[in-house]
Amino acid sequence: MRTVVDKGVYVEAVFTYYSDRTVKVTSQSLKIDGQIFLLSDLGDVWHSESEPESSGSRRKGREIWAIWRGEERMLLRVTDKTRFGQIYRAIQRTLEQHPR
Template sequence: MITYYRDPDVLVTSTGVRMSGRDYRLGDLAEVWHRQGRRSWSAVAGRGALGLAMVIPVLVGLLGIMVALVIDASTATTIALAGGGILIGLAAAPLADVLLEFVDRSYDRGSRRREIWARVRGSDVLLLDTDNAQRFGQIYRALQRALDHDSVPRA
């Protein structure tokens, strides 16, 4: 028996599938397909907020430098404003690294519900319902590999 995918809730092997607490033999799955739900705008808005959080310190730093160069102030004030602007801009680099990690994770999770369906003994059965895009892709590919393996003629 070959194991194509395993996690605490899902098992896909060369002989069968366990999803949603139910077991199915590969031969019972007459047809398998997937569906995507509607986009979660809160996930998209969260990514936008992360993008703004990365850009705002750079913009504030640039604004500080521009103000320092435009206003007619003493040399010490000009240097303090320009230096502060540079420091704020430089502080954005480590912040951006942390925020980019959150953006990567949000894309792994995805912004839609994803479902795997199968026709089992004439009935349509929901095998999996998740909003984790990466996990969905791994499970769906594993299921396809298992079904392809199962369709190979055996001697």
């Protein structure tokens, strides 16, 4: 999508699909803990569950993985199920609306 700024000058509109203090999902990139992943650098994106990090912890981690610049990489691990769902759905929406 393009937006006219002034006669003949166009800029790409950037849409934000999710934002909190450590994660931002936009129509151009993912920003996770300060690292920026351009959508154009991402291949497949998927999620998985991991076992608790310590034997005393009962909460499973939920992870978001992607092929980034040709290599498999974990982008994010969270234990909050609701937050995970919001972030993962935002990534799905941006990839559906803004194909790479």
